[in-house]
Amino acid sequence: MPACVHYQRHDNIGVICIDNPPVNALGHAVRSGLLEALDQGLADDGAHALVLMAEGRTFIAGADIREFGQPPREPTLPDVISRLEASAKPLVAVLHGTALGGGLEVALGCHYRVALPGTRVGLPEVKLGLLPGAGGTQRLPRLVGVDSALELITSGRFVPADEALTLGIIDTIDQTDAPLDAGLGAARAILKGQRTARRTGELPAPAADPGAIARLRSRLEAEVPDLFSPFRCLEAVAASTEGSLAEGLRRERELFLACMDSPQRAGLIHIFFAARAPHKVPEAGEPPALTRIALVGEHPLFERLEGHVGRTDIKFTDRPDASTQACLIAPGGTPPDCPAACLRVALQPADADGRLEDLNADLVLVMPPQGTLLELVAIRADAEQQQAAADALKTLRQAIVVSRRDSLLGALSRAANASPDDRFAAMEAASLALAEQGLCYRTSDIDLLAVEALGYPRHLGGPHRQVTLNASAGPETP
Structure with a gap:
């Protein structure tokens, strides 16, 4: 298996590059590779500074979901980050795409963070019933303060680069579109004394902010009183003000393990996996794409679809012709004269009376009472036809669940x-x-x-x- 982390020197700067498509997830091979590449860089006498970057469309987008629920394997992510932070040579992280969860925690363990335009960062672990367990609750408050850290960690929201710079999560935004160039430029500036590298964990503990903690606790008790992990996040961030980094990390780990043992964590991760590919019809294969679709009648969904059609190969018409492959028919719309091979997809609200099989349709697209998750029910269509319709809707950026015979x-x-x-x-x-x-x-x-x-x-x-x-x-x- 090819290595997913590489080391190479560019003049007097060593570059550690992660190449683990599609999102450079922090699986065991990446964690091990990071330590091996770090050792290479530290042992390279010709490298006076180090750059950590990633290939592809994003920096590290988080943990490897294939390892969810499995026993941890050495090296653990907290150990990797501690080693990165202890580097005797200045270590620059270059962020592009997203730096989420463990990916942002890795960046926080580096000595300087440069982001490309359009980058987003965040610690979304709370959405899976967890908290940032590799130093995020301790290093982030040292950079942004307790109030901002609490808001970011308990919401799990993604932060755009401009805001991340204002808050102090990153040190600069480089206008280049090449992570390597941005990293080399920042490293050279550090070596020339034009920029300052620093170890986040060696920054002073953030000032205690009892008011911010009390406000957030009151809000959580009002909005999500039944949830476990947001309150543990609050406790972990509060611990960042009370002692050394090592003590805070120990408390973070205790609270992280408590979240791991919570039934809520298992429930939230179940839903996370359920949402990964609910539009897939088992054994349907990859049918030919639907690119000629008629939208018959009027419906708010049609406006949504038309808003997303611009960058696709799909063409919409308001009436079917000989080339039409599928008709989406709004409730109350006049049934069109579809070509024989054309799929008829009837839109129907979830609370509609009557049986779906009584509709003159091959598929029924059921509208939810809230949210935007749609259900595509196969009535007379076969698996390949249902998959083709589901794929077209996914191309148009609609969330789809497929089912059969009834809604x-x-x-x-x-x-x-x-x-x-x-x-x-x-x-x-x-x-x-x-x-x-x-x-x-x-x-x-x-x-x-x-x-x-x-x-x-x-x-x-x-x-x-x-x-x-x-x-x-x-x-x-x-």
Whole structure:
């Protein structure tokens, strides 16, 4: 297997380059490769400074999801970052695309951070029921202060480069579009004394900010009282003000492991994986693309689609002709005279009465009561036809779940509306019936629809996951 981290010297600057497509995730091979390349750079007498960069469309976009739920393997990310920060030679991180989660934590462990225009940074671990566990809750407050660090870490939001520069997360924005040039330029400026490198972990502990902590705690108690990890994030950031970096890192690790043990973390990661490819029809293969589509009638969805068609190969018309491959038909729209081979896709709200099979359609696109996650139900279409339609909608930047014969979303919505005082239990009961009827390709699709479109608590992982967990736990013994 080719190495995914390389070292090469450019004049008197050593360059450590990560090449682990598609997003340079921090898997075991990358972590090990970073330490090996760092050792090469430190041992290279001709290198007076080091640059850390990444190939491809992004810097490090986070952890390797293939390692989720597996026992940690040495070297761990906290150990890698500690080694980077301890480098005896100035170490410049060059950020482009995104630097998220562990990727930003790696950058925070470097001595200087330069970003290319359009870069976004963030620590989104809270969205998976976790907290930044490789120094993010300790190094970020040393750069931006407690108040800003609390907001960024508990929201998990992505921060554009301009704001990151203002806050102090990065040191400069380089207008070049080449990470190597930006890194070499920053390293040369440091060697000439024109810029200052510094170890983030050696900066003074941030000033305590009881007011900011109290305000955030009150907000969390009002907005997300049932969530576990945001409150642990708050505790970890507060610990950054109380002692040395080493002490703060120990407390961060304790709180990180508590989050790892939380059932909420498992539920949130279940939904994370459920959202990765719900538009895929099993065994459908890769059918020919739909590029000629008629939009029949009027619907807000059509406006969304037209807003995204510009950079695609798809052409829209308002009436079908001999070249039309699919017709999207708004509710109440006049059924068009479609060519024989043309797919008929009827739009339908989730709470509509009647059976989908009574519609004159091959596929039904079910509209959610909230959010933008759509359900594409195969009524008469085969797997390849359904996949072709789902692919076209994905190309138009629509989130899609595929199902068959009847609407998962409609059934969940009807169950919830029939039991307004116990909506979640009603969805859980309905989810079992939907799975038994074989209407879903994956039971996680039921969970995703319930969470995104019907407000089922995300941290529980969805109704089907929750009800099957409860069933496997069995009755409590007195």
